Amino acid sequence: xxxxxxxxxxxxxxxxxxxxxxxxxxxxxxxxxxxxxxxxxxxxxxxxxxxxxxxxxxxxxxxxxxxxxxxxxxxxxxxxxxxxxxxxxxxxxxxxxxxxxxxxxxxxxxxxxxxxxxxxxxxxxxxxxxxxxxxxxxxxxxxxxxxxxxxxxxxxxxxxxxxxxxxxxxxxxxxxxxxxxxxxxxxxxxxxxxxxxxxxxxxxxxxxxxxxxxxxxxxxxxxxxxxxxxxxxxxxxxxxxxxxxxxxxxxxxxxxxxxxxxxxxxxxxxxxxxxxxxxxxxxxxxxxxxxxxxxxxxxxxxxxxxxxxxxxxxxxxxxxxxxxxxxxxxxxxxxxxxxxxxxxxxxxxxxxxxxxxxxxxxxxxxxxxxxxxxxxxxxxxxxxxxxxxxxxxxxxxxxxxxxxxxxxxxxxxxxxxxxxxxxxxxxxxxxxxxxxxxxxxxxxxxxxxxxxxxxxxxxxxxxxxxxxxxxxxxxxxxxxxxxxxxxxxxxxxxxxxxxxxxxxxxxxxxxxxxxxxxxxxxxxxxxxxxxxxxxxxxxxxxxxxxxxxxxxxxxxxxxxxxxxxxxxxxxxxxxxxxxxxxxxxxxxxxxxxxxxxxxxxxxxxxxxxxxxxxxxxxxxxxxxxxxxxxxxxxxxxxxxxxxxxxxxxxxxxxxxxxxxxxxxxxxxxxxxxxxxxxxxxxxxxxxxxxxxxxxxxxxxxxxxxxxxxxxxxxxxxxxxxxxxxxxxxxxxxxxxxxxxxxxxxxxxxxxxxxxxxxxxxxxxxxxxxxxxxxxxxxxxxxxxxxxxxxxxxxxxxxx
Amino acid sequence: xxxxxxxxxxxxxxxxxxxxxxxxxxxxxxxxxxxxxxxxxxxxxxxxxxxxxxxxxxxxxxxxxxxxxxxxxxxxxxxxxxxxxxxxxxxxxxxxxxxxxxxxxxxxxxxxxxxxxxxxxxxxxxxxxxxxxxxxxxxxxxxxxxxxxxxxxxxxxxxxx
Numbered sequence: 001x002x003x004x005x006x007x008x009x010x011x012x013x014x015x016x017x018x019x020x021x022x023x024x025x026x027x028x029x030x031x032x033x034x035x036x037x038x039x040x041x042x043x044x045x046x047x048x049x050x051x052x053x054x055x056x057x058x059x060x061x062x063x064x065x066x067x068x069x070x071x072x073x074x075x076x077x078x079x080x081x082x083x084x085x086x087x088x089x090x091x092x093x094x095x096x097x098x099x100x101x102x103x104x105x106x107x108x109x110x111x112x113x114x115x116x117x118x119x120x121x122x123x124x125x126x127x128x129x130x131x132x133x134x135x136x137x138x139x140x141x142x143x144x145x146x147x148x149x150x151x152x153x154x155x156x157x158x159x160x161x162x163x164x165x166x167x168x169x170x171x172x173x174x175x176x177x178x179x180x181x182x183x184x185x186x187x188x189x190x191x192x193x194x195x196x197x198x199x200x201x202x203x204x205x206x207x208x209x210x211x212x213x214x215x216x217x218x219x220x221x222x223x224x225x226x227x228x229x230x231x232x233x234x235x236x237x238x239x240x241x242x243x244x245x246x247x248x249x250x251x252x253x254x255x256x257x258x259x260x261x262x263x264x265x266x267x268x269x270x271x272x273x274x275x276x277x278x279x280x281x282x283x284x285x286x287x288x289x290x291x292x293x294x295x296x297x298x299x300x301x302x303x304x305x306x307x308x309x310x311x312x313x314x315x316x317x318x319x320x321x322x323x324x325x326x327x328x329x330x331x332x333x334x335x336x337x338x339x340x341x342x343x344x345x346x347x348x349x350x351x352x353x354x355x356x357x358x359x360x361x362x363x364x365x366x367x368x369x370x371x372x373x374x375x376x377x378x379x380x381x382x383x384x385x386x387x388x389x390x391x392x393x394x395x396x397x398x399x400x401x402x403x404x405x406x407x408x409x410x411x412x413x414x415x416x417x418x419x420x421x422x423x424x425x426x427x428x429x430x431x432x433x434x435x436x437x438x439x440x441x442x443x444x445x446x447x448x449x450x451x452x453x454x455x456x457x458x459x460x461x462x463x464x465x466x467x468x469x470x471x472x473x474x475x476x477x478x479x480x481x482x483x484x485x486x487x488x489x490x491x492x493x494x495x496x497x498x499x500x501x502x503x504x505x506x507x508x509x510x511x512x513x514x515x516x517x518x519x520x521x522x523x524x525x526x527x528x529x530x531x532x533x534x535x536x537x538x539x540x541x542x543x544x545x546x547x548x549x550x551x552x553x554x555x556x557x558x559x560x561x562x563x564x565x566x567x568x569x570x571x572x573x574x575x576x577x578x579x580x581x582x583x584x585x586x587x588x589x590x591x592x593x594x595x596x597x598x599x600x601x602x603x604x605x606x607x608x609x610x611x612x613x614x615x616x617x618x619x620x621x622x623x624x625x626x627x628x629x630x631x632x633x634x635x636x637x638x639x640x641x642x643x644x645x646x647x648x649x650x651x652x653x654x655x656x657x658x659x660x661x662x663x664x665x666x667x668x669x670x671x672x673x674x675x676x677x678x679x680x681x682x683x684x685x686x687x688x689x690x691x692x693x694x695x696x697x698x699x700x701x702x703x704x705x706x707x708x709x710x711x712x713x714x715x716x717x718x719x720x721x722x723x724x725x726x727x728x729x730x731x732x733x734x735x736x737x738x739x740x741x742x743x744x745x746x747x748x749x750x751x752x753x754x755x756x757x758x759x760x761x762x763x764x765x766x767x768x769x770x771x772x773x774x775x776x777x778x779x780x781x782x783x784x785x786x787x788x789x790x791x792x793x794x795x796x797x798x799x
Numbered sequence: 800x801x802x803x804x805x806x807x808x809x810x811x812x813x814x815x816x817x818x819x820x821x822x823x824x825x826x827x828x829x830x831x832x833x834x835x836x837x838x839x840x841x842x843x844x845x846x847x848x849x850x851x852x853x854x855x856x857x858x859x860x861x862x863x864x865x866x867x868x869x870x871x872x873x874x875x876x877x878x879x880x881x882x883x884x885x886x887x888x889x890x891x892x893x894x895x896x897x898x899x900x901x902x903x904x905x906x907x908x909x910x911x912x913x914x915x916x917x918x919x920x921x922x923x924x925x926x927x928x929x930x931x932x933x934x935x936x937x938x939x940x941x942x943x944x945x946x947x948x949x950x951x952x953x954x955x956x957x958x959x960x
Contacts, residue, residue, distance in 0.1 A: 088904040174820075227905075231834055233834060236907075362839050362847060362907050362940070363837065364839065415905075417904055448839075655951075726844040735946060
C-alpha cells in the first residue's frame, strides 16, 4: 500500500489493503469474460465464477457482488448488467442514464445488457411502477455502480500517487487537479481486464442530484429511432434457424375439457402439421405461420370439448362478489370505528364498482422456445420472451417442463406495451410446451381471440363499500372501508412458481392455487398500502404509529378476496386504481354534501406536506375554480361542462400524483368527453423530464380509455368470454376526443427517486367522475362511464 | 404453388407461395424478413400490419398475397425508397418527426400510425389537427401516445409541405 486514502466512502471507509491486492492480483481474465458476455451472450453463465451465491441456482449472478452489475474491459468497454425490463416506458434509456451519470462516462460508451437469466442480476419482476425506486435504491443498480466508481477512485489514487480528493474524473479518465494532462489514467488501464471482486456497498454515495449531468435531462430514448424506422426487433420478430410456427387451440369456453381429439383432420394439410396435446392443452406446429393457422382451424373442428363452467350473468357480477366466502385482512383497524361512527353527527355511505378489464396489448403475444432433449436432467431450454421476470420464468418453466432451472436460459426481448401481466408469459409457456413435444424451436403468436380470451388474465373487478362519520363541523371523524376483489390463480404464474396459476399450465394439468376463505380477518403487523386500499385522509395507523398522509384517526380498511371464474392478474395500477377510484370519488361526494370546495375539503384532511404542496400546485396551474360541486347554473339538459379533482400517494410510498379533469357531457346522449387534463407528480428528482411527461400523458389517455370504454363481457350461462376482439372490447381511438394535457413536474431533489409508470393512471377515473358530477349533478359509481351507464345513473338519481 | 412478382421497398422479387390466400403480412415477415409490418389482430381492426400498396395504406393481415402480385409494396422501412431519397436506411422526415417529438412508447403500432399519417398528409394540403385525428381513427395505439403522434404528424406536415 503506497497511498494514504483520504477519500471517505460513506459507511465503508477506504478500501482495505487486502481489497486493493485482490483487485491487483485476481487471476481470471476479465477480457475473456467481456468477450463472452458482450459478444456471444449465448451459453454464458457465472457457473464457475466466484460471484455465485451459495444456495442459489447455478448460473445466477450474486446481486451482492459488483462484478454481477458492471464489467470494464482493458479496451475501455463498459458493460452494465441490469434486471429491469424495457416495457415501452423508457427504462432502457433510464438505466443507461443512471450508469452514465454514476460512472461519469457518455451514455454511448455503455453496453447495457437487460434481463437475461444467468447473465444479469436477479431483480425479480419489472412491475408495480417500482423499477426506478429499485434501481436508485440501496439494493439496485445505482449502489453497484457507485461502489465500482469508488473503487476506481481508490485505484486511481494508488496509480497516480495522489489523494482521491485531488483527482478529477471525466469521461472515464482520472487526472490530477492542476497537474499535467498526461498524468492521467483511464478505467480500462486501472482495471486491466480484471474483475472488481468487491461486495456492493449498499451505502455508497450517489452523485448529488443537484449536480446531475445526464440524469435530470431529457435524453432522447435510445430505442425510438429503430422503432420509427421499422427495423427494431420485437419478440414477435425473433427468427431462429430451423424454427417452426405453433398455434394453440384453446377450449371454446372456460373449464371445457377435451373429450375426444381426432388428429387425422390435419393429415395432408400443407406444412407437415404436428398435433400436440398435454391434457387439455392443445396446439399444432407447422412450418410457416399461415400453415399453422390453417392447421389450428382444422384441428379445432376435430376436437370434442365437454361443456364449460357456468357462472353468474354479467349483470349479477357485483352482487355475486359480495355474497362469496372471502379471504379477509385489515390494512388498518384502530378498533374504535363502530364506536366513533355511532357518535357521529352524520354518516354517509356509497358503493362503487369496477369491472374486469384487460391489458389488450396491441401486439398479440409471442415467444420462441427451443427445448431439446425432452424432459429431465439432460434436457435444455432456451426461450426468447417478453416476460417481466426472466428468473421467475426460469422457475416456472422448470416446473412446467420437468427440466432443471440450471439448464434453462431465458432471454428477454421487448414485446409491445404490456401494462402488466399480459399474454407474454402464457405465450412463452405455450411455446415451451409445443417445442418440448416436437423437439425443435417453436414460435408462437396468438390470434387476437387467443390474446383476449386464451392468454389474458384480466384485471380484478372490485366492489367498494365506503362509509364515513362526520362531526357537527363537517370534519370526517371515522372512515370505514371494505373492498372485495376477485382473483383466480393468486396473481399469476409469474408471481409464484406454480405453472397452474396461469392458463397454459392449468390446461396442461398443473394445480391452481385456490382462494382459501378466512373466518377472522387478521390485523396488520406493519403498514402496507401497496393496493392503495387505505384512503389518503386517514392517519394510516399501525401499532400506534401513523404512516399515512391524512388526519382522520379512527379508521378501518378491510380487504376481502373472493374466487373468480375468470383468470386474473395484475393490470396497470392493479387494485390501486380500483381502490383510488372510490376513495377519491367518495371524498368528492362528502365535500358536495357539505357544499364545500373539493380541493379545500381535501386539504382540511391532509397532513403530508409534499402531498399538500402538490395539490396546491396542480390547483394553481389548472386554475382551479374554488367552489362547491355541482356547478351552479348548469342546465340539466343539453351539453354542459365541469371540472373534477383527484390525487393519491401511490402505494403509500411511491410518488405523489394529483389531477384536474375537465369534461363536456352531452346529457341527451350520455356521451362524456374529457377536454383538458392538468396533472402533476412529485416523484422525487426528475430523471428524464420528457420521458416522465410521455408516461404521464400516456397514462392520462389510457386512463380515459379504461374509465369511459373498457369492460370485459362474458356469458356466464355457457362460460364464454365474449370480449374477443377490438369491436367487442372497444378502447379509446383517435377521434374519440384526445384532451389537451398539461403536465407539471415537481423536481424534488431532496426526496428519494420513486416511480412514475402507474401513478398517473391511478387518479384518472375519479377525476373524470368528479368532473361529470360537477357538470351534471350525476354521481357515477360504476366503471365504465359509457353513455348507457350515464343515462341509467341520471335516471336512477332523478337528476 | 404459384409465383408472385412483388416490388418490396424498391426491390423487385419473385416469391413462390403454395396458397394464394396467404396474407401478404406473413410473406413480408417470413420471405422478406421485414420487421416493420406486424401482426396485431389479423382482423383489419388495429392497423399494426399496415403497408402501402402502390402508395395507399392497406391492412396486410387480410390482404392475400395474390392481390399484391405485380404491385409495389412499401413497409415502414421503405418510405425513403418510395420517394427515391438517398440513404434508404436513414429515417424518412416523418420518422424524424416522431423521434423529435419522442412520439411513441412501445412503438408496435407505428406502421399504421406513420403510414396512414404519411399518406393523409401527402394527399391533404395543410391538414388541421382534427383532420389528422380523424384520418387516424382506424389505427389503434394502446400505450396512448396519441397527443405526441398528432404533434409529430403536424410537425412533418408543417416542415415538409
